[in-house]
Amino acid sequence: MKQTTVFRQLIYNIVFPVVITLILLGVYNFRNTRIILREGSQTRNFLISDEITQVLKFQDVTLLVLEDNLNPMLGQVSSKLIVNYFSSTKNIDKANLVQIRNELKLDPSLYDIYIIDTNGVVVNTTFTKDLGLNFFSFGEEHKSLIKKIFKEGEFKSEKFTLEASTRRLKKYTYQPTLDGKYIIELGVYSSTADEIVNIIKGTLDELNKKEKSIVSAELFMNADDPFSLTRTDEIAAEEKDYIKQRFDKRDSSLIEKKVANRHLSYQYFFMDSRNSDLYKGSVIKIVSDRTSEIKDEYVRLFSFVIIFIAVLVLIITHIYRQTRNITNPIRKLVHNVNRIADGNLSERAEVAGNNEITTLSQKFNVMIEQLEELYTDLDKKVKERTAQVVAQKEEIETQRDELEKHRDQLAEQQKHIMDSITYAKRLQTAILPTDEYIKDLFPEYFIVFHPKDVVSGDIYWFNQLNGKRYFSAIDCTGHGVPGAMVSMVGHNWLEYAVKDLKLERPVDILGALNEGVTSTFKEKDEDGAVKDGMDLAL
Structure with missing residues (x-):
C-alpha cells in the first residue's frame, strides 16, 4: 500500500x-x-x-x-x-x-x-x-x-x-x-x-x-x-x-x-x-x-x-x-x-516536550524494553519447541504408515464384499421369471422394478398350474443382502407349493408359504427366533 x-x-x-x-x-x-x-x-x-x-x-x-x-x-x-x-x-x-x-x-x-x-x-x-x-x-x-x-x-x-x-x-x-x-x-x-x-x-x-x-x-x-x-x-x-x-x-x-x-x-x-x-x-x-x-x-x-x-x-x-x-x-x-x-x-525514541507525542514516545520505549525481554525468552522457547516438533513429526509419520496399511486392507475387504454382492445379484436375477415366460402367460403386461440396493428385498413371481396363471408382488423384510436372502426363501416355498404340492387355491398356496417361511427361520428357543418375513399379493 x-x-x-x-x-x-x-x-x-x-x-x-x-x-x-x-x-x-x-x-x-x-x-x-x-x-x-x-x-x-x-x-x-x-x-x-x-x-x-x-x-x-x-x-x-x-x-x-x-x-x-x-x-x-x-x-x-x-x-x-x-x-x-x-x-x-x-x-x-x-x-x-x-x-x-x-x-x-x-x-x-x-x-x-x-x-x-x-x-x-x-x-x-x-x-x-x-x-x-x-x-x-x-x-x-x-x-x-x-x-x-x-x-x-x-x-x-x-x-x-x-x-x-x-x-x-x-x-x-x-x-x-x-x-x-x-x-x-x-x-x-x-x-x-x-x-x-x-x-x-x-x-x-x-x-x-x-x-x-x-x-x-x-x-x-x-x-x-x-x-x-x-x-x-x-x-x-x-x-x-x-x-x-x-x-x-x-x-x-x-x-x-x-x-x-x-x-x-x-x-x-x-x-x-x-x-x-x-x-x-x-x-x-x-x-x-x-x-x-x-x-x-x-x-x-x-x-x-x-x-x-x-x-x-x-x-x-x-x-x-x-x-x-x-x-x-x-x-x-x-x-x-x-x-x-x-x-x-x-x-529508543527521543522523549521531548509535554504532549500526546511525548506520552507516546515514553510508552513506546517501555514497550520496546518489554519486547526485547520477550524476544530473548521467545528465542529460547522456539529452540525447545523445535526439538519437540521434530520428535512428533517422526511419530506422526509412523502412525500415517500404519493408517495407510489399514486402509489398503479395508479396500481389499470391500472389493471381496462387492464381488459377493454382485454374484448374489446374478443369483437373484436368475430366479426371476424371464420376459418370454411372462409374455406366454400374460401377452399384455408391464413390470416396474427398481431395487434400492444392488440386490433387492422385493421380487416378483409368475407360474401356472392346470390352466391357471399365478403372479405375485413380494416385499420382504429389509433391504440389500438380508432382504435378498428372505426373498430367496419366499421364492423357493412358492415354487414348492405349486410345483411339488400341486396347490391351486391362493389361500392354500399362502398357507404353505407361511408354514415354510416360519419353519425356515424358527430356531430352538423363542428368544433367538428370526423376526423377518414378507408381505405379498398373490
Missing part, C-alpha cells in the same frame, strides 16, 4: 468532502437560480399573453355590439340581392355589381359584393383583385364553411375576422341563390373595427416598450395559412409549420435560440375562440431577449468560483501549518521505529 502523510489524510478526509459539498451546493444554486429566472420569464410572458387575451376578449364584446347593429341591415341587403337582382342566375357572372352596389346605396370604401360558385371560385366581384380567387385554396376551414352554406341554403352572418391581405377586420355574410348554384357574399369593413385593430396593435407595441427584455409580441390568425396581425412580410416556412402545430395541438410551447450572440426565447400561446366559424383561434408569439439574464448568471457563477478558490487556498494553507507542528515529532518517532524494525532493539 502506498504510504501517505497526515497532511494528505486531512486533505482527503476533511478538505475534499467540504470542497465537493461546496461545489454541489454551487451547482445546485446556479441551476436553481437559472430555473427561477426562466420560470420568471415564462410567467411574465404568460401575464403578457393574458393581457393580450383580455384585449381580444374586449374586442369580441365590442364587435358583438357592432354586429348586432349591422346584421339586420346586411340581412335585408342580402335578401334584396337574392330576390330582386339574382332570382335568376343566368349571366350572374357578367352582372354589373358596382352599379348594383350604388343602387343599394352601399359605401364603395366599406362594402364589396362577391359571387361564388359551387367550386369556391369568385366568378364576379366589386373587388377586382379577388376575381377568379378560389376560396377552397385558403384551407379546410374556408372550404367547409362554403360547403356548409350551400348545404343549409340559409343566410349566414359571420363574425368580424381579420383579412389577411389588408390586416383589417372585415365582416362577411353568405346566402345561396334560389337555385342553389351560387353564393352571394357581402364583405363589410367598419371604421369602429379598424379602431379595435389599432388598439390591439398599440397594445402589442406598448408591451415591447414597457418590457425591455421583450423583443416583439405578435398575433397570428388562420390555422390553415397563418398570417401575422402586425407583420406584412412573408412568414418563414419553418415558423409557419410550427405555428400550424400550435393550432392543431391547441397548446403552448417554448423554443430557445441563439441569434447573433443574443439568447432569444420564443414562447407561443394558443388562444381559443368560439366567435367565428372561420377562424377557430389564434396564436400569440412573444420573443424575449434573455442575454442579460444569462450573462448575469455567469457573472454570479464566476464570482462564486473566485471566492471558492480563495477560501480553499486559505484553508489548505492553515491546515498545512498546523500539521507541521504535529508531523515533525511523529516523523522523528517513525524514524526510530524503522530502525527498531530493522532489528536494533536497543534503539
Whole structure:
C-alpha cells in the first residue's frame, strides 16, 4: 500500500468532502437560480399573453355590439340581392355589381359584393383583385364553411375576422341563390373595427416598450395559412409549420435560440375562440431577449468560483501549518521505529516536550524494553519447541504408515464384499421369471422394478398350474443382502407349493408359504427366533 502523510489524510478526509459539498451546493444554486429566472420569464410572458387575451376578449364584446347593429341591415341587403337582382342566375357572372352596389346605396370604401360558385371560385366581384380567387385554396376551414352554406341554403352572418391581405377586420355574410348554384357574399369593413385593430396593435407595441427584455409580441390568425396581425412580410416556412402545430395541438410551447450572440426565447400561446366559424383561434408569439439574464448568471457563477478558490487556498494553507507542528515529532518517532524494525532493539525514541507525542514516545520505549525481554525468552522457547516438533513429526509419520496399511486392507475387504454382492445379484436375477415366460402367460403386461440396493428385498413371481396363471408382488423384510436372502426363501416355498404340492387355491398356496417361511427361520428357543418375513399379493 502506498504510504501517505497526515497532511494528505486531512486533505482527503476533511478538505475534499467540504470542497465537493461546496461545489454541489454551487451547482445546485446556479441551476436553481437559472430555473427561477426562466420560470420568471415564462410567467411574465404568460401575464403578457393574458393581457393580450383580455384585449381580444374586449374586442369580441365590442364587435358583438357592432354586429348586432349591422346584421339586420346586411340581412335585408342580402335578401334584396337574392330576390330582386339574382332570382335568376343566368349571366350572374357578367352582372354589373358596382352599379348594383350604388343602387343599394352601399359605401364603395366599406362594402364589396362577391359571387361564388359551387367550386369556391369568385366568378364576379366589386373587388377586382379577388376575381377568379378560389376560396377552397385558403384551407379546410374556408372550404367547409362554403360547403356548409350551400348545404343549409340559409343566410349566414359571420363574425368580424381579420383579412389577411389588408390586416383589417372585415365582416362577411353568405346566402345561396334560389337555385342553389351560387353564393352571394357581402364583405363589410367598419371604421369602429379598424379602431379595435389599432388598439390591439398599440397594445402589442406598448408591451415591447414597457418590457425591455421583450423583443416583439405578435398575433397570428388562420390555422390553415397563418398570417401575422402586425407583420406584412412573408412568414418563414419553418415558423409557419410550427405555428400550424400550435393550432392543431391547441397548446403552448417554448423554443430557445441563439441569434447573433443574443439568447432569444420564443414562447407561443394558443388562444381559443368560439366567435367565428372561420377562424377557430389564434396564436400569440412573444420573443424575449434573455442575454442579460444569462450573462448575469455567469457573472454570479464566476464570482462564486473566485471566492471558492480563495477560501480553499486559505484553508489548505492553515491546515498545512498546523500539521507541521504535529508531523515533525511523529516523523522523528517513525524514524526510530524503522530502525527498531530493522532489528536494533536497543534503539529508543527521543522523549521531548509535554504532549500526546511525548506520552507516546515514553510508552513506546517501555514497550520496546518489554519486547526485547520477550524476544530473548521467545528465542529460547522456539529452540525447545523445535526439538519437540521434530520428535512428533517422526511419530506422526509412523502412525500415517500404519493408517495407510489399514486402509489398503479395508479396500481389499470391500472389493471381496462387492464381488459377493454382485454374484448374489446374478443369483437373484436368475430366479426371476424371464420376459418370454411372462409374455406366454400374460401377452399384455408391464413390470416396474427398481431395487434400492444392488440386490433387492422385493421380487416378483409368475407360474401356472392346470390352466391357471399365478403372479405375485413380494416385499420382504429389509433391504440389500438380508432382504435378498428372505426373498430367496419366499421364492423357493412358492415354487414348492405349486410345483411339488400341486396347490391351486391362493389361500392354500399362502398357507404353505407361511408354514415354510416360519419353519425356515424358527430356531430352538423363542428368544433367538428370526423376526423377518414378507408381505405379498398373490
